[in-house]
Amino acid sequence: MLTTVTAGPYTIRGVSVGGVYTSLAVPELGLVFDAGISPRSAGGIDTILLSHGHADHVGALPALLGIRALHGKPKPPRVVMPAEIVDDLQAALAALTKLQRFPLAIEAIGMNPGDELALRPDLIIRAVRTFHPVPSLGYVVVRRVAKLRAEFRGLPGPEIAARRLAGEAMLENEDRLELAYATDTLVSVLDHSPELLKTRVLIIECTFLDDRKSLEAARAGCHIHLDEIIERAERFENEHIVMMHVSQLYRPDEVAGILDARVPAALRNKIIPFVPNGTSWPG
Ligand SMILES: [Zn+2]
Ligand SMILES: [Zn+2]
Incomplete structure (x- = not known):
């Protein structure tokens, strides 16, 4: 039932069918993105990010x-x-708690575009604006590492130690853009938050892949069409692009062939289609 792909150091495991259900776990980061389906294995992960x-x-x-x-x-x-949906989600969970006679508790954290949340001192979630008809967010996972400041690099070790002892501020933070998740959005998310194009791994929706859905119709539904990814082919600096939320207009076993035929090779080589093996979607 679950699809598993590897993108650099990360495993992405879950299910994603455009408009039907999407939930992807990245166990190395301890994160689940979205909860449109509830795989048993996602139950052990403590942080859930809802788009x-x-x-x-x-x-x-x-x-x-x-x-x-x-x-x-x-x-x-x-x-x-x-942030705009915290109250509504809490109300929905309260209703279900009543229905179940069993508490469905969460620690709700509402975010606005540009907000940061430190999961650990070295692991930060940054919210980015996505473009959909309802309140929505994408997320960038940043690894924050302390590095010796540029002016001290190359100094002999004992001198560095002496200056550190003397109380000089020797370190500065460097943010490494590890992974981003952007779904249910117009492609303008890439223009609005160009850092998405620089993350090591980009998980991004591409709901429509060819003229079975027109570009205009894709935009009207606030979803990305492959034509729009191809137009921007030169701009993706990511190591890996996990393409998900594909519409069931396409059979899973068609997707790689469509990408091969349409996407310039340099970009195609980065794309990992998040689709199951075989001819049918899960469920
Ligand atoms: Zn969706
Ligand atoms: Zn949606």
């Missing part, structure tokens, strides 16, 4: 919380989401 409130992205959150309880997880998970 927006559409059912194909949040509909299975209550089931995921139930699975966590079965796993014996004592603490509610941290659930990050657009």
Whole structure:
């Protein structure tokens, strides 16, 4: 049922069918992106990042919380989401708590574009604006590493040690853009947040792949069309691009062939289509 791909140092495991359900776990980062389906294996992960409130992205959150309880997880998970939907999501969970006679608790964290959340001192989530008809966010995962300041590099070790002892500020932070997740958005997200083009791994929706859906119709639904990715082919500096949220207009086994035929080789080589093996979508 689950698809697993490897992108650099990261495993991306889950299910993503445009408009049907999307939930992707990245175990190395301890993150789940979206909860449109509730894979059993995602129940052990403590941080869930929600892109927006559409059912194909949040509909299975209550089931995921139930699975966590079965796993014996004592603490509610941290659930990050657009600030505008915190109250509505809490109200929905309160209604389901009543229905179940069992608490569906979360630690809700609302974010606005540009906000940062430190998961650990060295691991930061940055929210970026996405463009959809409802409140929505994308997320950039940043690894913050302390480095010797440029002016001290090349100094002999004992001198560095002496200056450090004397209390000089020797270190500066460097942010490494590790991974980004952007779904259910117009392609203008890439112009608005060009850092997405520089992350080591970019997980991005590409719901429509050819003229089975026109560019205009894709834009009207606030989704990305492959034509728009191809137009920007030169701009992607990512090592790997995981392309997900593909519409069921396409069979999973067609997707790689469409990409081969349409996408310039330098970009195609970076793209990992997030689709299952075989001819049918899960479920
Ligand atoms: Zn969607
Ligand atoms: Zn949506």
